[in-house]
Structures are given as C-alpha cells and as structure tokens.
Amino acid sequence: MIKNHVATQADTIADLIVIGAGPAGLAAALSAKEAGCEDVIVLERDNYPGGILQQCIHNGFGLHYFHEELTGPEYAARFVKKAESSNLDIRCTTMVIDLSVDEDGKHLITTVSPDHGLIIFKASAVILAMGCRERPRGALGIPGSRCAGIMTTGTAQRLVNREGLVPGHRIVILGSGDIGLIMARRLTYEGAKVIACVEIMPYSSGLTRNVVQCLQDYDIPLMLNHTVVDIEGRERVTAVIVAAVDPKTKKPISGTEQKIDCDTLLLSVGLIPENELSRQAGVVIDNATQGPEVDQNMSTSIPGIFACGNVLHVHDLVDYVTIESEAAGQAAAEYIRRCFRKQTEETEAAVQPLQEGAGSILFRAGSGVRGLVPQYLQRNCSDKYVMIYFRPDKIYRQAHVKVLLEEKVIIDQKKKIMTPGEMVTVRLPIESVHKQIDKLEAIKIFIEEE
Amino acid sequence: MKNTYDVCVIGAGIIGAAVARELSRFNLKTVVVEKQSDVSEGTSKANSAIVHSGYDAEPGSAKAKYNVAGSRVFEDWCRELTVPYRRNGSLVLAFSEDGLPELEKLIERGRANGVEGLSILNQSDLRAREPRVGTDAVYALLAETGAICSPYDLTIRLIEHAIVNGVELKLNFEVNSISKTDDRFLVSSAQEVIECRVVINAAGVYADRINDMISQDHFCITPRRGEYWMIDKALSPVFNSTVFQLPTAMGKGVLVTPTVENTIIIGPTAEDIDDKEDVRTTAAKLEQILEIASRSWPDIPRNRFITAFAGLRAHCDRGDFIIGKSSDVSGYYLAAGIESPGLTAAPAIATEITCQVVEELGVSVTDSFLPPPPAIESFRESGNQRRRELIAADPAYGRIICRCEQVSEAEIRQAINRPNGAKTVDAIKRRTRAGMGRCQSGFCLPLVLKILAEELRIDPADITKAGEGSEIISGHLGGDYHD
Ligand SMILES: Cc1cc2nc3c(=O)[nH]c(=O)nc-3n(C[C@H](O)[C@H](O)[C@H](O)COP(=O)(O)OP(=O)(O)OC[C@H]3O[C@@H](n4cnc5c(N)ncnc54)[C@H](O)[C@@H]3O)c2cc1C
Ligand SMILES: Cc1cc2nc3c(=O)[nH]c(=O)nc-3n(C[C@H](O)[C@H](O)[C@H](O)COP(=O)(O)OP(=O)(O)OC[C@H]3O[C@@H](n4cnc5c(N)ncnc54)[C@H](O)[C@@H]3O)c2cc1C
Numbered sequence: 058m059i060k061n062h063v064a065t066q067a068d069t070i071a072d073l074i075v076i077g078a079g080p081a082g083l084a085a086a087l088s089a090k091e092a093g094c095e096d097v098i099v100l101e102r103d104n105y106p107g108g109i110l111q112q113c114i115h116n117g118f119g120l121h122y123f124h125e126e127l128t129g130p131e132y133a134a135r136f137v138k139k140a141e142s143s144n145l146d147i148r149c150t151t152m153v154i155d156l157s158v159d160e161d162g163k164h165l166i167t168t169v170s171p172d173h174g175l176i177i178f179k180a181s182a183v184i185l186a187m188g189c190r191e192r193p194r195g196a197l198g199i200p201g202s203r204c205a206g207i208m209t210t211g212t213a214q215r216l217v218n219r220e221g222l223v224p225g226h227r228i229v230i231l232g233s234g235d236i237g238l239i240m241a242r243r244l245t246y247e248g249a250k251v252i253a254c255v256e257i258m259p260y261s262s263g264l265t266r267n268v269v270q271c272l273q274d275y276d277i278p279l280m281l282n283h284t285v286v287d288i289e290g291r292e293r294v295t296a297v298i299v300a301a302v303d304p305k306t307k308k309p310i311s312g313t314e315q316k317i318d319c320d321t322l323l324l325s326v327g328l329i330p331e332n333e334l335s336r337q338a339g340v341v342i343d344n345a346t347q348g349p350e351v352d353q354n355m356s357t358s359i360p361g362i363f364a365c366g367n368v369l370h371v372h373d374l375v376d377y378v379t380i381e382s383e384a385a386g387q388a389a390a391e392y393i394r395r396c397f398r399k400q401t402e403e404t405e406a407a408v409q410p411l412q413e414g415a416g417s418i419l420f421r422a423g424s425g426v427r428g429l430v431p432q433y434l435q436r437n438c439s440d441k442y443v444m445i446y447f448r449p450d451k452i453y454r455q456a457h458v459k460v461l462l463e464e465k466v467i468i469d470q471k472k473k474i475m476t477p478g479e480m481v482t483v484r485l486p487i488e489s490v491h492k493q494i495d496k497l498e499a500i501k502i503f504i505e506e507e
Numbered sequence: 508m509k510n511t512y513d514v515c516v517i518g519a520g521i522i523g524a525a526v527a528r529e530l531s532r533f534n535l536k537t538v539v540v541e542k543q544s545d546v547s548e549g550t551s552k553a554n555s556a557i558v559h560s561g562y563d564a565e566p567g568s569a570k571a572k573y574n575v576a577g578s579r580v581f582e583d584w585c586r587e588l589t590v591p592y593r594r595n596g597s598l599v600l601a602f603s604e605d606g607l608p609e610l611e612k613l614i615e616r617g618r619a620n621g622v623e624g625l626s627i628l629n630q631s632d633l634r635a636r637e638p639r640v641g642t643d644a645v646y647a648l649l650a651e652t653g654a655i656c657s658p659y660d661l662t663i664r665l666i667e668h669a670i671v672n673g674v675e676l677k678l679n680f681e682v683n684s685i686s687k688t689d690d691r692f693l694v695s696s697a698q699e700v701i702e703c704r705v706v707i708n709a710a711g712v713y714a715d716r717i718n719d720m721i722s723q724d725h726f727c728i729t730p731r732r733g734e735y736w737m738i739d740k741a742l743s744p745v746f747n748s749t750v751f752q753l754p755t756a757m758g759k760g761v762l763v764t765p766t767v768e769n770t771i772i773i774g775p776t777a778e779d780i781d782d783k784e785d786v787r788t789t790a791a792k793l794e795q796i797l798e799i800a801s802r803s804w805p806d807i808p809r810n811r812f813i814t815a816f817a818g819l820r821a822h823c824d825r826g827d828f829i830i831g832k833s834s835d836v837s838g839y840y841l842a843a844g845i846e847s848p849g850l851t852a853a854p855a856i857a858t859e860i861t862c863q864v865v866e867e868l869g870v871s872v873t874d875s876f877l878p879p880p881p882a883i884e885s886f887r888e889s890g891n892q893r894r895r896e897l898i899a900a901d902p903a904y905g906r907i908i909c910r911c912e913q914v915s916e917a918e919i920r921q922a923i924n925r926p927n928g929a930k931t932v933d934a935i936k937r938r939t940r941a942g943m944g945r946c947q948s949g950f951c952l953p954l955v956l957k958i959l960a961e962e963l964r965i966d967p968a969d970i971t972k973a974g975e976g977s978e979i980i981s982g983h984l985g986g987d988y989h990d
Contacts, residue, residue, distance in 0.1 A: 190950065
C-alpha cells in the first residue's frame, strides 16, 4: 500500500468529516449537526450533492420515510435544501484519495479538488458514505468478444438521465437487479427495444414491484435460470448467445443455446460497496456484506470511523439508507462529545473497540440469513431498540424469521414471502436482551420454514 | 501530392514502433501504416508482458539471439521513454523430483544462450522468496534477469518518439496490395497509395498475407490464442516474481505474474484458431486456466477478477522468427513469425533491421535527433508534494475522472493532445489507465466521452471504443439516432 503522508501535517481541522454527499452522507451529516456537532464538513467528488439519486429520475423513493412517492432527485433535494438552510459545509468536486489514522487516534483525510488543490483534513470522527459501484463484466468472466456495446446498467442510466445519450437500439439486459429493471423501462420509453432480461437465478434480484412495473407492464420477457454464454461482434455487439442453466450448479445446459440479435448488452449483475478507503484505513470488512463490520451505532472496527448507506451494505430502498445514516450521524456526534470530555476530564476510554467478546455481542447469521447488519451489539447500548437488516438466501414463502437468545426464541415473525431482492428488517427491543446483556455472547437470527 | 517515402513500415505493434523509432535516427523519410485506429491494437496490447531472460529458446535460433540481446537493453529503452519496467525475476516451478533434471536442462540451455543469473532454488528458498506459492512445488529455476514491463505503453512511447523525429503515422490504413516497379514499391489501401523504396513487414498475425503480396517465398502464420484472467491490484503483494510452471502431462502450464501496474495476470492458454481477429475469451479456457494455475497459487481469489482478455501469437510454420532481408525481393524486409519472446526481442530486432536498411540505402545519422516528448505525468504515481504542484500549475490535475486508478482530467486531456494523441476510449485507457481498474470504466466512461468529444470537437455519438463501427453509444435522447 502506498502511503504518501508519512509525518503528514494536516491543513484543516474538523470535528467530523463525512465522505460522500449521497443520501447517506447528507442524512448522517444533518443528524450529527442536529445532535450538536457543529463542525461538520461533507466531501463529495461529484459536482453536485445527491449521489446516485441524481440519475434515478424514476419515482418510488420516500414511501417509508416521507410517506410520499418522490423521484430520486426530489428525494435528494429535500436533504440538499435542509443542508442549505442549516449551513452545512458541503465541498463538491472534492475527492478523498486517502484515509488513515494518526498517532493520536484522529483521522487524516487526504482530498483533491481543482479549486483547492490537495488538502489534508484532520478529524475526530469520520463517516464513510461512499456508496457502491457496479460489478463489471470481467468480475464474472462473461466470455465472448470484448467489443463496444457492453456496459453496466448504472452507466447506461447515467448516460441517459444525466447526459442525454442513448446506449443502443436493441438491448439485452443480463441480471435483474433493480437498476436493470428500471433501465429496461427507461430505454423502452426512449424508443429502444429491450428484447429480454436474462437472470441466472430462479428469481429476480430486484424488487417485485420493479419486475411488475418495468418488465411485465411492457411485455419484456424475464428469462429466469438463463445466462449469457457468448457475446458476438467485432466492433460492436451483434448478438448474444443465451443458454439455460442447471438451477443447482448454475452451469449452462448444452443444447439450450439461443442467439439473440442485439447491439447492446447491459449488465446488472450486482453492486459492490466502495470500500477502498475503508481498507486503506484498516477497517475490518465483512465478507458477506463487503462492507465494514459495525455495531448498532454504525461504528466500525476503528474507533471514530462510522459507516452508513450503500458503502455499508447494498440497500434497495433509500428510505432505510436515511434511517441508518441518521443513527450513524447521532453516534458520531456522541463519539465526538465523549472524545472532547475525555480530553478535558481525563475520564475513562472514550469508546470500546469493536470486537467480539469484552465490549460487544455478536449477531450471528443462522440458516437462510445473508449479509446481516449490524454485526455487533455493544453491551453498553442505551437505545430502545436495534434495527437488524439482512437478505434471505433464496425465496421463502410462509416462513419464520426468528431471533434466538441462548436457546430461547425471543422474536418469531411470520413472513408471507421473502426474496433475496428485498432486505428484511427486524426490530429488536433492547429490553428483551437487557437481563442477559452482560454475559451474552451471541444473538442468532435465522429463517425457519414451516 | 504524391506520398513518397524512403521506408514504409507495415504494422504499428511493438515491432513496427521499435523499427520506426530506430529508423528515425537516420536521414530517412519513414511512414508507418496501421490498419487499426491506434497503435498497439494487435498482439502488443494483449500478452504476458514478460521481458524473458532467454533460457527458453533453442540455442542457435533467431528467437534465442534476439531474446537475449533484447533483454539486455530493455531496461534502458524503458527508462529513456519513461515506461514502467521492473526486474522482478522469473521462477519456473517443478512439482516433483522428476522436474529437477528438466530445470537443469533449462539452465544449460540458458547458459548456451548467454543468459546470466540462473540458479535452482530448493523448496525452502523458494518459499522464502514466494511464500504464497503452492506447497507441492519442490524446486524452482530462478532467472534473475526476468522482468515485467508495459508493452502497449512502450509501443505508444516509441511511436511518439519516432513522430517527433519526423516519422509519419497513418492510422486506419489497411494495406491491401503491394506492387513493385524497378526500385519502387507502391503500397495501397482502399483510399491511398504510398510510394517507397523499402517495405518492412511487421504485420503480426497478418505478416503472411503481406508477404504473399510481394514475395514468392511463402510461409504461413497461424493465430494461436492465449486467454488470461486479471486480478484486482488490491491483492498485489501476493507474488513478487513471475511464476511459470514446467510443462507436465497436464499441459504446458500457465503463469501467474504481477504486472507493472500491480494487478496480477494468470494465463495464457494456447489454442490454434482460424480467424486472425478472434480475441474472444471462452468459458472453457478461462476455467482451465484456474485449474492449472491453482498449482502455483492454490488460493486464487475468484471474487477479485476485474477482467479477462485474449491475445494472438503469430505462430509461423517455420518455427522461428523471420528477420531481415527477404530472400527474393530486394528492398523488402521482414519481422515475421514474431510470437513470444517477440516483445522482449523487439529492441534487438529493430536494431538489426535498421542496420540492414541503413546499409542498403547508404544513409547517414541525423544530427538533429530529439529526445522523446515528456511522458504524461501521472497523478496516481506522484507524491503529495508533487500533486500540490501539479494542481497549482493545472487545476485539471485536481479533478479525478477515473476513481479506481485515480486518473485526473489533466492526464486525459494530455493523452489527447500529443503526438499520435488518443482519439478513442481504448486509446485513452492505454495512455492513462482510465477505465482499466476494478470498475472497468463504469464511472469514468461518461466523463471520458465528454472530454473526448470536447477536445476532438465531435459528437459524443461518434466516439468509438477502438475505431469505426465501435461507437460507444447510439445517439441522443429524443430520437436523434445514428445508424
Ligand atoms: C441505479 C440505482 C437505482 C436505484 N433505484 C432505487 C429506487 O428506485 N428506489 C429506492 O428507494 N432506492 C433506489 N436505489 C437505492 C438508493 O438510491 C441507494 O441505496 C442510495 O442512493 C444509497 O445512498 P448512498 O448515499 O449510500 O450512496 P450514493 O448515492 O452512491 O452516494 C455516495 C456518494 O459518495 C461519493 N463518494 C464516493 N467516494 C468518494 C470519495 N472518495 N470522495 C468523495 N466523494 C465520494 C459519491 O460521488 C456519491 O455522491 C437505487 C440505487 C441505484 C444505484
Ligand atoms: C498470449 C501471448 C503472450 C505473450 N507473452 C509474451 C511475453 O511475455 N514476452 C514476450 O517477449 N513476448 C510475448 N508474446 C509475444 C509478443 O506479444 C509479440 O511477439 C509482439 O507483441 C508482436 O509484436 P508485433 O508488432 O509483431 O505484432 P502486433 O502487435 O500484432 O502488430 C502488428 C500490427 O500490424 C497491423 N497490421 C496487420 N495487417 C495490416 C495491414 N494489412 N495493413 C496495416 N496494418 C496491418 C496490425 O493491426 C497490428 O497493429 C506473447 C504473445 C501472446 C499472444
């Protein structure tokens, strides 16, 4: 790892630095401010705040949080306005290129921008809100030609919605994540022919409402248990070869190949939390979520570094991003308060490092549960309840989500249907674990079929 | 106006570029013609990028001679042109005791070829050097002079250097016929005719077709495809050396190597194909690579691939490089059948061909030979102090366009505005690395399109990935479609 700042001098000091001005960063910064932390700076590499929502011009945002149906830019605008009225310091066109922890436990954030050059900030606390990126073709090793006409759906969405450019005329979409589904409809509106949406799993990885509103309403076939096995075309895509897969092994079944003539292949094959900075700083990353391990306060393995939004785990609804990020903002404000108190009064250690054992209880993912967040519960938790998020590993009908505390089921929720495309939330009242909190080691969450 | 030159080099891969640069030291009017939209669009952009030390080639062969000579000067060439080069050393693994004599044979062959720095490592020395190597590797040959480089970067820089010294480059010029009258050649594409005294065939997998246009001394080149995986640079310190395997009953073996950009490549396969353009990757071969490579690197992280690619070896039925004066046509020179170690051999091949041409034409050294134009200064590779200076001088250095590789807007604009400046998205990629990182251009593509359109003053819908027909997008919102 290249470290450019041995014996670095900070140029600017702040209490709290928020990296990313998407919905996560904005909500976190605003709630930290409301919780009394005045000295907050939000750093954003794009020219405008709003994050990925700027290109999500479809509606369907805010149903849970605002109880209204908004478009992405409208949802973002509510926070941007609030940021303006509360004089939140947002610095756009400013990219964070390095994050590290200084000897005194504070954090060094190296940024560049065309107007201010290279600036190193020093902060007591940092909130990671960098969002996620799309998994490219090469990550899956999709074979075939490497010609023009192949891109991810998020790139296509940006081209269409922010640049006014159309990627192609005859389109096949591989993967049925939400962005893929939304783009199937969007490109149909623009006069393109979306020939098929091809999905290797036996179910869509997107929201059910998107499958209905974006594919079914426009008669776009969703080919489940299928994948792209070859791409043809020298300069630009001329066809893709699609084959059925064995549902168990996911290997293509020979003899089922069909050729689909098209000029564009869009990929919607997964999102990866953008944790390069987190890794640089040494934050522990969870293999399942690909985001930092956190406790109920969104505090990572490094004291003073918090994470929220898509950088923590990929969300399908921005409303939950907002809720989670507000919690992170409050926790960061509280952390800074305690740091300050520690400095002035020399009291006990400000925070517990996040790890299994002494300070915290592990949330353990049992059968059927993937990508559990948070991973830990601090024993000194003073909240009334903790929100637990996860994704089921397949489609479940009439199954139970159970929370197990030392042999005892303390929560049993029956769900009509759960799909991997939709995050499941469980609200765990702290009073239900309070009695055991000192000796408890793990709390298990699992799915049980009837 | 008639297009008259002394020398016409056909093909702008590493060989054509190296020859052109060497010729530019002399009082010659040289043109390089290339059918693609940029240089290094053929084999020179997709190979293992190893500067071989030279123990592999048959003693006495042209391959051995030019390999060893090329390897000796390679570092100097890279340094002069500010191209990355790292002498990381190569290892050849033996997975059983039976391998030891095989390794010793390689050492003998290497010594016969004049290679220095060859030795055998036992298992503990091997593990001390490369702790992640598979535990059933019992011996290894260490070739200390083995190195890694950036083949496309070197090709691009050689052409830039040739251009500042007067060489002309004609892109999108596909030679479809060559005729000779007296001592003049006419080299034609569908659009243009060039007259010249000397023709140099450096057409890679097409060298046999070019040869058939001029010469009766035929040979045949079969494209032999090699596929690769590329792994995220986040894993980079895994291997320092380039790790080959001794051929076994299971097959020829594949290599695992760091690149100068700190990614890791695993490959290649070897498969003879018919189509000289077919660089597709296939599911079967990609799987095979992992199976074989897992002996060298048991824990290949399958979730860290960023791309897969393939290149074509120009395998000649004569089994060796064909270098220099043609046997039947005066003024016609060949650099044909340049499969591996062709990259390593390029400097030596270029020097040899240049000597022969200069001797035939009886020309003198130019007295105004200029140094290479400055390389694009990379934000990513600069220290913070230098970064501050760069941004102060040009604020566009502070706007990062490719986030994975930290490429700034300034670098992209420089890549466009220079000798043989980039005109396509892939050309930007090879000059700056924008789009070559882990997201594979997901974020920077729209921004690169915009900058290219602005600098070249063309419509974004006309910007291509790599030349006509490879347009990135189809048109503008509101039905203004291009067809
Ligand atoms: C294409 C798409 C479609 C979606 N559709 C819907 C939908 O229909 N309904 C719904 O409710 N939800 C939808 N979502 C989900 C929701 O929009 C996201 O969950 C939400 O935007 C995530 O917010 P975030 O702030 O975590 O990330 P982002 O919105 O991605 O914001 C991250 C910000 O951090 C900045 N950043 C990253 N790294 C750096 C750095 N090093 N330095 C400076 N800045 C940095 C980025 O530029 C970006 O602005 C969609 C998501 C995507 C990707
Ligand atoms: C899988 C693989 C791995 C390899 N690994 C190594 C290695 O590790 N080390 C090493 O030393 N070597 C290696 N090699 C070999 C090395 O890459 C080649 O020897 C070298 O790149 C050949 O360069 P070239 O200029 O001859 O060919 P190319 O780069 O293919 O250039 C030929 C050019 O001619 C142009 N052209 C063709 N026909 C015409 C026409 N009619 N009109 C105009 N232009 C035309 C083409 O477009 C092309 O740009 C490897 C090769 C492969 C395929």
